[in-house]
Amino acid sequence: xxxxxxxxxxxxxxxxxxxxxxxxxxxxxxxxxxxxxxxxxxxxxxxxxxxxxxxxxxxxxxxxxxxxxxxxxxxxxxxxxxxxxxxxxxxxxxxxxxxxxxxxxxxxxxxxxxxxxxxxxxxxxxxxxxxxxxxxxxxxxxxxxxxxxxxxxxxxxxxxxxxxxxxxxxxxxxxxxxxxxxxxxxxxxxxxxxxxxxxxxxxxxxxxxxxxxxxxxxxxxxxxxxxxxxxxxxxxxxxxxxxxxxxxxxxxxxxxxxxxxxxxxxxxxxxxxxxxxxxxxxxxxxxxxxxxxxxxxxxxxxxxxxxxxxxxxxxxxxxxxxxxxxxxxxxxxxxxxxxxxxxxxxxxxxxxxxxxxxxxxxxxxxxxxxxxxxxxxxxxxxxxxxxxxxxxxxxxxxxxxxxxxxxxxxxxxxxxxxxxxxxxxxxxxxxxxxxxxxxxxxxxxxxxxxxxxxxxxxxxxxxxxxxxxxxxxxxxxxxxxxxxxxxxxxxxxxxxxxxxxxxxxxxxxxxxxxxxxxxxxxxxxxxxxxxxxxxxxxxxxxxxxxxxxx
Numbered sequence: 001x002x003x004x005x006x007x008x009x010x011x012x013x014x015x016x017x018x019x020x021x022x023x024x025x026x027x028x029x030x031x032x033x034x035x036x037x038x039x040x041x042x043x044x045x046x047x048x049x050x051x052x053x054x055x056x057x058x059x060x061x062x063x064x065x066x067x068x069x070x071x072x073x074x075x076x077x078x079x080x081x082x083x084x085x086x087x088x089x090x091x092x093x094x095x096x097x098x099x100x101x102x103x104x105x106x107x108x109x110x111x112x113x114x115x116x117x118x119x120x121x122x123x124x125x126x127x128x129x130x131x132x133x134x135x136x137x138x139x140x141x142x143x144x145x146x147x148x149x150x151x152x153x154x155x156x157x158x159x160x161x162x163x164x165x166x167x168x169x170x171x172x173x174x175x176x177x178x179x180x181x182x183x184x185x186x187x188x189x190x191x192x193x194x195x196x197x198x199x200x201x202x203x204x205x206x207x208x209x210x211x212x213x214x215x216x217x218x219x220x221x222x223x224x225x226x227x228x229x230x231x232x233x234x235x236x237x238x239x240x241x242x243x244x245x246x247x248x249x250x251x252x253x254x255x256x257x258x259x260x261x262x263x264x265x266x267x268x269x270x271x272x273x274x275x276x277x278x279x280x281x282x283x284x285x286x287x288x289x290x291x292x293x294x295x296x297x298x299x300x301x302x303x304x305x306x307x308x309x310x311x312x313x314x315x316x317x318x319x320x321x322x323x324x325x326x327x328x329x330x331x332x333x334x335x336x337x338x339x340x341x342x343x344x345x346x347x348x349x350x351x352x353x354x355x356x357x358x359x360x361x362x363x364x365x366x367x368x369x370x371x372x373x374x375x376x377x378x379x380x381x382x383x384x385x386x387x388x389x390x391x392x393x394x395x396x397x398x399x400x401x402x403x404x405x406x407x408x409x410x411x412x413x414x415x416x417x418x419x420x421x422x423x424x425x426x427x428x429x430x431x432x433x434x435x436x437x438x439x440x441x442x443x444x445x446x447x448x449x450x451x452x453x454x455x456x457x458x459x460x461x462x463x464x465x466x467x468x469x470x471x472x473x474x475x476x477x478x479x480x481x482x483x484x485x486x487x488x489x490x491x492x493x494x495x496x497x498x499x500x501x502x503x504x505x506x507x508x509x510x511x512x513x514x515x516x517x518x519x520x521x522x523x524x525x526x527x528x529x530x531x532x533x534x535x536x537x538x539x540x541x542x543x544x545x546x547x548x549x550x
Contacts, residue, residue: 086110092232098267099224112311131448163195277393294506296498342404395532421453442498
């Protein structure tokens with residue numbers, strides 16, 4: 001078969017298209033001259049523009065996305081502007097509210113996020129976010145919708161007279177973009193321009209605020225917040241110590257609610273927090289307890305928000321464990337603040353070893369590193385001193401804040417200290433410490449769906465830790481907002497083994513004393529039945545320690 005001789009058009013190297021190349025070839029032939037590459041490119045470009053106009057495909061001017069970041073909050077607006085806060089436990093949120101009200105701010109605490117908040121967060125937020133983002137921004141939108149639809153507050157007034165204050169940070173996860181995501185969701189929900197302000201967790205007093213800003217991140221502000229956090233911690237810790245052993249169901253929660261109110265009034269009226277906590281101690285002492293019950297002690301670690309919230313965000317994990325007969329050991333917010341101080345000290349030490357001058361944002365160029373280290377050392381000592389005084393006042397005897405250097409040393413062979421996502425190496429160190437120091441019978445690592453740092457630790461690195469510490473009962477679980485049955489079933493599987501270990505430990509403690517449980521009950525005194533008197537730590541279980549205290 002003979003094929004016809006067809007002359008194919010010459011296609012330019014960096015532009016394609018049969019019509020364009022044919023056009024250039026024809027023009028070259030008519031003039032008899034050979035066009036330069038630049039002339040060909042120019043003709044092709046003109047042809048492209050003509051064809052785009054003919055086809056209605058004219059290019060639009062590129063408009064890059066820009067976050068307007070509405071943060072106008074001036075000092076004179078403070079008296080008329082309500083600041084929404086939330087995200088910690090009920091005790092922390094209420095006490096922070098009281099502490100900031102004492103400084104002249106109008107503070108409103110949002111309700112604990114529920115599944116309705118999650119639904120709204122997913123409806124208006126971007127895809128692929130982690131649960132804390134969905135729950136938190138959805139909770140804010142839920143409240144704003146309530147103001148608009150139920151209380152009939154005009155949207156313009158909601159935007160003008162309210163703002164949301166939250167914590168910000170950077171890191172290898174989406175936490176660094178929370179504030180931007182909040183604004184996007186608020187805009188799509190019909191509250192465009194609503195102000196979201198934040199303070200950096202590692203920023204200290206050097207926050208990005210203007211001279212006339214209504215939020216003054218000064219020492220008074222942070223002292224009030226820190227005192228409120230410590231007070232909330234000791235109240236919560238007392239509750240988790242006593243509630244599993246109360247003889248009258250619900251009595252501990254009644255006392256906790258009274259204590260929150262007492263301490264809140266002390267903040268607002270600028271009275272002594274220590275004296276307020278001493279009043280709380282008398283209330284806790286009135287609770288009747290029976291600590292001769294071998295209950296498994298379960299330590300909760302993991303992603304900060306998931307292990308702290310008390311609602312649907314972690315399927316009410318704390319109350320669920322207590323309903324299943326466990327004593328819960330929660331991680332206090334104070335430990336996170338100590339972790340921030342530890343990071344500052346470590347980073348300063350490492351920057352001092354650099355060969356050149358450190359001119360980075362948090363560098364040491366032109367600064368006195370010895371002075372910075374001394375400040376951080378004093379901050380650590382002062383924080384621990386305030387905690388001890390608050391703990392003593394409320395009756396939290398024998399509780400010790402974690403030694404950050406000890407935890408870092410335990411984790412160094414498994415997790416690099418420079419990886420700061422989530423709780424960093426603390427998750428690893430806490431698990432090892434729980435086993436080696438007999439702090440708990442079981443460890444639950446809870447993280448929200450989509451949390452990259454915490455999932456990498458609990459599902460990956462902790463597997464190696466368990467291989468080296470086979471006695472560990474470690475249960476990693478993930479929350480998605482709609483899988484409560486699967487979540488709780490997984491926890492119950494591990495809790496079965498923890499119950500068995502707690503009972504065996506109790507029996508061994510009885511054997512060591514040579515007494516029976518009936519004999520111990522007969523010998524119990526008012527001192528042993530006092531809810532404030534907690535037995536010294538020797539074993540993981542409170543009941544076993546109670547036996548050994550006789």
